[in-house]
Amino acid sequence: MVPLILLTWPSLFLVLVHGLHIPLAEQVVLSSPEPARTGILRRFLIDKSLPGEVKGVIEDLMHAGADLWHASKHQVDVYIPPSVADTPFLSHQGDVEYTDSNVSFFPISTPSPSTWNLSSLSNSTFHESYHTLEDIENFTAQLAELHPDLVKLVNIGHSAEGREMVALEIAKSKGQNKKGHGISESEFAAKKHGFVITGAQHSREWIAVSTAMYLAHALVADASEPHSLASLLNHFDFHMVLVPNPDGYKNRQVVGPNEKCIGLDMNRNWGHKWKPTADFPFALDNTKNKKKKGPNVPTDPCSHWYPGHRAFESPEVNNIANYITTLPRLRTFIDLRAYGQMLSAPFSYTCKRDPKDAEDQIEAAMGAARAIKEVHGTVFTTGTLCEMLYRAPGNVVDYMYAKAGIKYSYAAHLRDTGTYGFDLPPHWIRPVGEETVNMIKSLAHFIVDKKSG
Ligand SMILES: *[C@@H]1O[C@H](CO)[C@@H](O)[C@H](O)[C@H]1NC(C)=O
Ligand SMILES: *[C@@H]1O[C@H](CO)[C@@H](O)[C@H](O)[C@H]1NC(C)=O
Ligand SMILES: *[C@@H]1O[C@H](CO)[C@@H](O)[C@H](O)[C@H]1NC(C)=O
Numbered sequence: 001m002v003p004l005i006l007l008t009w010p011s012l013f014l015v016l017v018h019g020l021h022i023p024l025a026e027q028v029v030l031s032s033p034e035p036a037r038t039g040i041l042r043r044f045l046i047d048k049s050l051p052g053e054v055k056g057v058i059e060d061l062m063h064a065g066a067d068l069w070h071a072s073k074h075q076v077d078v079y080i081p082p083s084v085a086d087t088p089f090l091s092h093q094g095d096v097e098y099t100d101s102n103v104s105f106f107p108i109s110t111p112s113p114s115t116w117n118l119s120s121l122s123n124s125t126f127h128e129s130y131h132t133l134e135d136i137e138n139f140t141a142q143l144a145e146l147h148p149d150l151v152k153l154v155n156i157g158h159s160a161e162g163r164e165m166v167a168l169e170i171a172k173s174k175g176q177n178k179k180g181h182g183i184s185e186s187e188f189a190a191k192k193h194g195f196v197i198t199g200a201q202h203s204r205e206w207i208a209v210s211t212a213m214y215l216a217h218a219l220v221a222d223a224s225e226p227h228s229l230a231s232l233l234n235h236f237d238f239h240m241v242l243v244p245n246p247d248g249y250k251n252r253q254v255v256g257p258n259e260k261c262i263g264l265d266m267n268r269n270w271g272h273k274w275k276p277t278a279d280f281p282f283a284l285d286n287t288k289n290k291k292k293k294g295p296n297v298p299t300d301p302c303s304h305w306y307p308g309h310r311a312f313e314s315p316e317v318n319n320i321a322n323y324i325t326t327l328p329r330l331r332t333f334i335d336l337r338a339y340g341q342m343l344s345a346p347f348s349y350t351c352k353r354d355p356k357d358a359e360d361q362i363e364a365a366m367g368a369a370r371a372i373k374e375v376h377g378t379v380f381t382t383g384t385l386c387e388m389l390y391r392a393p394g395n396v397v398d399y400m401y402a403k404a405g406i407k408y409s410y411a412a413h414l415r416d417t418g419t420y421g422f423d424l425p426p427h428w429i430r431p432v433g434e435e436t437v438n439m440i441k442s443l444a445h446f447i448v449d450k451k452s453g
């Protein structure tokens with residue numbers, strides 16, 4: 001069963017190997033198979049072309065080895081790797097409108113941990129590049145060493161391949177704020193709320209993990225530093241899972257079509273309105289019996305958006321859900337994602353129903369979008385996740401809102417809007433971190449004001 005230890009491509013999935021003892025698969029660091037060449041990110045505009053025409057073109061591309069990166073009502077992005085880019089039919093796509101951009105792979109050349117200097121947020125070199133899982137573990141350990149008063153590491157279980165999953169708890173201990181505020185520990189504790197942030201469930205969404213790390217760093221950074229989030233610790237305890245999918249993180253290994261059929265889409269595996277079917281706007285599953293496809297036919301395990309046999313089948317999803325249930329007074333949840341520049345509230349599973357908290361959720365999101373724009377001019381749109389993307393059950397945002405009872409639950413799709421897509425240049429890590437800091441601040445202030453007013 002050798003394929004089981006190969007990680008998936010494009011590592012949207014995590015590896016599921018229940019009950020089998022297998023060695024940890026090597027984490028393969030991204031590098032271009034042909035360093036001199038770039039792939040094409042092709043954007044189809046649905047407004048101008050008919051959905052049916054676009055669907056046909058995309059299906060052809062997928063069969064040729066291209067990869068769907070983003071889909072919404074208005075546009076679909078397909079990544080065409082260098083190996084496919086010379087296929088002649090690529091330039092014969094009828095009347096379907098599209099725009100191309102070149103995207104290249106960014107080799108990982110991380111500086112040694114000893115040179116990062118995490119003692120300041122502004123001057124650290126850490127946020128200049130993407131990192132391997134090993135480096136992320138080192139970052140986490142360093143943060144805890146530098147700030148033992150603020151940072152606690154919590155083991156929350158193991159991944160499918162047996163990797164340790166770690167949550168970062170960033171909180172001021174009760175005594176710290178007691179001084180000068182004249183409130184008792186219990187009063188202080190009663191006033192603080194939980195704020196949960198998760199990095200990429202889909203491991204190709206690198207910027208989500210980098211941004212989660214930037215936010216963790218910003219929380220422990222001295223209040224005098226630009227972009228510090230330290231002041232929020234007076235009102236919130238933060239719980240962060242930087243790498244929800246440690247098996248898949250960073251892996252871009254190209255494996256054959258048979259090996260694609262491992263893993264599932266974590267973000268369709270959460271236990272609220274979970275369904276074995278995954279009706280995607282274009283029904284692009286590469287299933288053999290296309291004719292039998294319909295809304296009630298279980299999704300092929302080879303599909304990118306395979307939701308699993310049952311909710312919480314993914315141990316990673318299960319671990320995070322179990323951890324969440326141990327945390328008190330949760331008020332806010334942010335699922336960091338890529339890409340599309342959107343801040344989206346529940347629901348994902350339906351476009352027909354709005355949550356009872358929709359008004360507050362959207363008002364807070366609109367404020368957060370304005371706050372993001374103030375930093376570097378980046379425009380975020382807001383709405384429900386179903387409206388912003390497409391209907392998808394089993395999403396983490398629905399679970400956190402409807403099951404975990406977290407009123408302000410959002411999916412934050414970070415930069416960009418499709419020029420680089422998932423291959424966002426590393427020099428954007430810091431600006432994205434800075435604008436996301438403002439997003440967090442804005443949401444936190446909205447919630448604190450709401451609480452007292
Ligand atoms: C992509 O790169 C190729 C080769 O360098 C170039 O011919 C083409 O114009 C580029 N396309 C875009 C959209 O930049
Ligand atoms: C790390 O950064 C801090 C603050 O910027 C500075 O005081 C310190 O000297 C630096 N340490 C090293 C080893 O460069
Ligand atoms: C960052 O480096 C600059 C230039 O060396 C220095 O002036 C500043 O104090 C440093 N900031 C922090 C927070 O250490």
Ligand SMILES: *[C@@H]1O[C@H](CO)[C@@H](O)[C@H](O)[C@H]1NC(C)=O
Pocket residue numbers: 112113114137138141142145
């Ligand atoms: C991080 O890595 C460096 C260099 O490999 C090592 O010296 C250091 O002990 C590590 N730190 C932690 C906290 O793991």
